[in-house]
Amino acid sequence: METRARVIRTAVGMLADGGRGGEISANLVAKRAGVTWGTVQHQFGDVDGLWAAVLEELGTQGDMLPWKEMDDGSVTERMTRIVDALWAGLDSPPGRAVATLRGLLPRDTAEFTATYPRTAEQLNRWDRRWRRAYARAFRGLVVDAYRLERVRHLLPAAVHGLYMEQRLSTWTDIDEARAVLAESVAGYLESRH
Numbered sequence: 001m002e003t004r005a006r007v008i009r010t011a012v013g014m015l016a017d018g019g020r021g022g023e024i025s026a027n028l029v030a031k032r033a034g035v036t037w038g039t040v041q042h043q044f045g046d047v048d049g050l051w052a053a054v055l056e057e058l059g060t061q062g063d064m065l066p067w068k069e070m071d072d073g074s075v076t077e078r079m080t081r082i083v084d085a086l087w088a089g090l091d092s093p094p095g096r097a098v099a100t101l102r103g104l105l106p107r108d109t110a111e112f113t114a115t116y117p118r119t120a121e122q123l124n125r126w127d128r129r130w131r132r133a134y135a136r137a138f139r140g141l142v143v144d145a146y147r148l149e150r151v152r153h154l155l156p157a158a159v160h161g162l163y164m165e166q167r168l169s170t171w172t173d174i175d176e177a178r179a180v181l182a183e184s185v186a187g188y189l190e191s192r193h
Helices: 002-016 026-033 037-044 045-058 075-090 093-104 109-115 118-135 147-164 176-188
Strands: none
Touching: 002 026, 002 037, 002 045, 002 093, 026 037, 026 045, 037 045, 037 093, 045 093, 075 093, 075 109, 075 118, 075 147, 075 176, 109 118, 118 147
16 A cells, blocks of 8 residues: 555656656656556556546545635625635646646547546546535525536636636736636626526
């Protein structure tokens, strides 16, 4: 178990650092963890098993959203807290690790699920947790369910885009952009037509 935990810790650390300009691979993780590829195969089966174990471990490190702090207030207040929580998640080592790992995986969903079925299942679990946390954040409010679901799909990508924008040479006021994102989405959710 110690070897397995060490390999997972090493993978999480490397992924959170984004590879520091280099490639990240299961072989490199094994090397940095001080084990052979055969040991990784014994512990995880293959690269799919390793990445699935990494996602499973990261999934145990807290709720996706601190929903207890989000289930009161107006739609705008709640949306602002959700945007802030997603931002904080992206800015955390686990969030950076997940983002880097997702960047290593095939973009085509059919190819991804065929090539990495266990990793795909773990990401599906992450999506289910996000769906539940997001729904809890709007308890007690009358909000159009269709619009709420559309926004659920939009928010992670929109926040991620702003997060990436801050890393570039930009004249964009990211704090203002985050605020207008939350306010605009809240306005969309509150509109009645």
